[in-house]
Amino acid sequence: MNLSFFDQFMYPSLLGIPLILISLLFPTLLIPSPNKRWITNRFSTLQLWFFQLITKQIMMPLAKKGHKWALILLSLMILLLMINLLGLLPYTFTPTTQLSMNLALAFPLWLATLLTGLRNQPSASLGHLLPEGTPTPLIPALILIETTSLLIRPLALGVRLTANLTAGHLLIQLISTASTVLLPIMPTVSLLTTLILLLLTILEVAVAMIQAYVFVLLLSLYLQENI
Template sequence: MMTNLFSSFDPLSSIMSLPLNWTSTLLGFLFLPHLFWAMPSRWGIFWFSLTSTLHKEFKTLLGPSSAGGTLLFVSLFSLIVFNNFLGLLPYVFTSTSHLAMTLALALPLWVSFMIFGWVNHTQHMFAHLVPLGTPGPLMPFMVLIETVSNVIRPGTLAVRLAANMIAGHLLLTLLGNTGPSLSLSLLNFLVISQILLLLLESAVAIIQSYVFAVLSTLYASEVN
């Protein structure tokens, strides 16, 4: 049962041992080029206003001296939200439901932030390990706690995104598998519930992309 349940997340499609399912990560780029040459549309205006709002918010979090870094986090949000939405389409592989994908996004960002902070702002990074006003006897314990909480950051980022994507897809799969055994009246109720769940998953796709990008921005702002 569990093998069949999670088989929808397995990258099984391959030609000559090449995992083709991971190419779904690049499908989001197909929606971007037309924004640069097509006539303005509602979708284009919406996407421009969304990215402009994110740029302003990330610039506030990073500070005026690092405003140019917002491009990285807006691009990160775009990549994740495209993959989250594409995963809601039938027969499209959801790459963001795998830790291999989410950890590959979170870990290099965190490592680069740590290297930059410890090389350029060593005293500032040491100061972060001991909160202001901590009593002397508690300082070793606070350093240990802050170090552990810092080290697990990329893992929490990756697991949060992957777990939220998996949970919704599993619920849709479980309810969908009960369809053939239901009566017509219950089947109508199942279709309505599936539509409502799809709407909820669409909201989760946006929220989790936003949370991932904002937390990455906050982690970057701490090393300045």
């Protein structure tokens, strides 16, 4: 029983070939490409407004030097948002429930922000490891603590996204299983459980959107420290 609950987090495969790449690329096919018409349809207008809103929210805390990252951060935000939302549909696979994938997204982008800071302003970037006015006996300990907190950032990004989505999917499956089992025995309790399942599903939709935004927002804050 416990193993069946975690079957939804296993990589889909066909004839032994992993289909993880298809599950990553499929959400991008649902986004319509812009056309050359002067007057676009309502969906394209809504999509453009949504992209501009996200870009404005992400770029607001950044200086002008960091605006060149707008396309990368916006693309990452849209990809995570689409994957998280599509993963809530029945009989689907959510790639962002895999820690390996989340770390593969978080680590290179975090490293890019760190290398950007070391190239453009090495003194300021290294100065974050030692706050001003630190007593001399505490300098080695503080440098060690700040270095650890710096290196643990990509791990925290990946674990946060994985844990939130995995916990939500497990709760949905547990409550839906309970509703099915209780239906012939206690219909009233099963109806109440189904109502809780509906509310939890709405909450998970909000979590899927918020976690995608938090992931990109934290990357933009890391970038802000290094420009």
